[in-house]
Amino acid sequence: MVADWQPVRRTRTFEDVIAQIERRIAADGLKAGDRLPAERSLAEQLGVSRSSVREAMRVLETLGVVSSQVGRGPDAGAVLTSRPDTALTDLLRLHLGLASLELREVIDTRLMIERGAAARAASAGSDTTGLATALAGMDAARSAEEFVEHDTAFHCALADASGNRLIAAIMRSLRDSMRRYAVEAVTRLGDTSVLRADHERILAAVRAGDPDEAANAVAEHLAHAYPSLS
Amino acid sequence: MVADWQPVRRTRTFEDVIAQIERRIAADGLKAGDRLPAERSLAEQLGVSRSSVREAMRVLETLGVVSSQVGRGPDAGAVLTSRPDTALTDLLRLHLGLASLELREVIDTRLMIERGAAARAASAGSDTTGLATALAGMDAARSAEEFVEHDTAFHCALADASGNRLIAAIMRSLRDSMRRYAVEAVTRLGDTSVLRADHERILAAVRAGDPDEAANAVAEHLAHAYPSLS
C-alpha cells in the first residue's frame, strides 16, 4: 500500500476569508463599484477575528480587486475596484528589484505585446487622437523625463487602442516598471529625432489600417530605443 | 496663485514597512532564499506593531516575493522567493471572476505572447524534450481534463524554451486562469487530432529553428482551439 502521502494543506484563516469573499463576488454577481460589508461586520459573520479579515483585505487590495476608504458614507469601506494594472506594476517592480527578472526580459515581453497591440489597433481602426496628443507632447518636451512621460502615454494609448484591457494593463505595468531605464536610454541616445520618426510611422500605419506595417514599425522602434538589447 | 494642490498622501504604516523592506532588499542585495528578520523583531526595529508588519508580509506574499514558514530553524520565518507566476495567476483569476476581463481578451493576449515565445524558442534552438514529453502525454490522455493538463504543459514548455522568465510566468498564469474554459473547448471540439497535428507542426518548426513558421503555427493552432473567438 502506501502511497504518496499528500502533505496536509494548512489553510490559513485569511485565505479562507479570501475564498469566501471571492465566492460571494461570483455568486452575487458583484461588480466594480459595489461595496463589501464592513470589516467588523464581516469578521462577525464569518466567525473570525478582524485581523484575519484585514489580512484578507490587504491581499485583495494588492491584487487590485478592492479599495479601502476610511470614514463614513456610501463611498466608505471596502469597495470593489478593477485595477489590474497597479497590481501588475507592483509585481514587476518588486521582481525587477529582486533581480528575479532582467530588464532584457521585460523589454522583450513588451515587444511581443506591443507588436500585437499595434496590429489590433490598426485592424480595428481605432481612434488615434490619444496617439497624436502624446506625439505633440513629446515634441514639446524639454527634458528626458518629460519626453519619457509622453512617450509612455503614446505607447499606452496604442495599447488602449487595441481594445484589449489586459494588453493595456500589461503595457502600463511594463512601462511603469521600466520608467527609470527608459529615461536612461533616452539620455544616452541624445537625439530623439529617430524615435520621433518611428512614432510617426506607427501612427501612420494605425491610421492606414495596416496591421503588418504597424507591427513592424513597433519592432523597429524598440530596436532603435534599446539598441544594446538586440 | 494657487496651483494644483496635490492631495495629501496618506501613507499607511504597512505601506511604509513594505517600502523599507523593499529598500533593504535592494540595498543589501538580498536574493531569493535569503531570510528576512522575524515579524516581532522587525516590528520592534521599525517601531511599529506586529499587525502592521504582518499586513506588509501579506502583501509581499501576494506579490510572490516572500514566503512564510512557521516553526523554528534556518528555513523558518519569512524567506525571499521568486514566484511571479502564482501572483499573476491569482490576479487574473480574480479579475476574470470580477468580469473586469473577458476570456476573449485573455486568449488574445496569450496569442501575442505565445507567437513571440515560439519564435524565440525556434531561433534560440532550445531543448525540446519537454515539448515532446507533453505531446506524448496528450496522446495517452483518456479524458478532456487529462488532455488539457498535458496541453498546458506543452505550451508552458514552449514558453520556458523562449528563455524569458517573464514570458514563462505570464503563460503559466494565463493557462491556469483559463483551465476551465480550455476543458470546455476541448470537450466541444471532440476530436483532438487537429490539435495534435498543430502541436507536431509547432514542435517541428522549433526544432528546425524557423521562427516565422513557429509563430504562424501557434497562431493557427489557437484559431483551431478557439474557433468562436476568431
Next chain:
DNA sequence: GCTTCGATATGGTCTGACCATACTGTGGTC
C-alpha cells in the same frame, strides 16, 4: 551513539482598545 522530551523561536489567530476620518442628522440662526 541513539532516543526522548522539554525549551524555544517562529508564524497564526484572537481580543479589545484607541485614534483619525468623513459622513449624517440635529438644532439653531438668519
Next chain:
DNA sequence: GACCACAGTATGGTCAGACCATATCGAAGC
C-alpha cells in the same frame, strides 16, 4: 425655508498583549 455649526457615529488604521500550533534545537537519559 435656507444655511451653518456641531455632536453623533460608522468606517478603516493602529496598537498592545495574549495564546496556540508548529518545527527545530539541545540536553538528559538510555
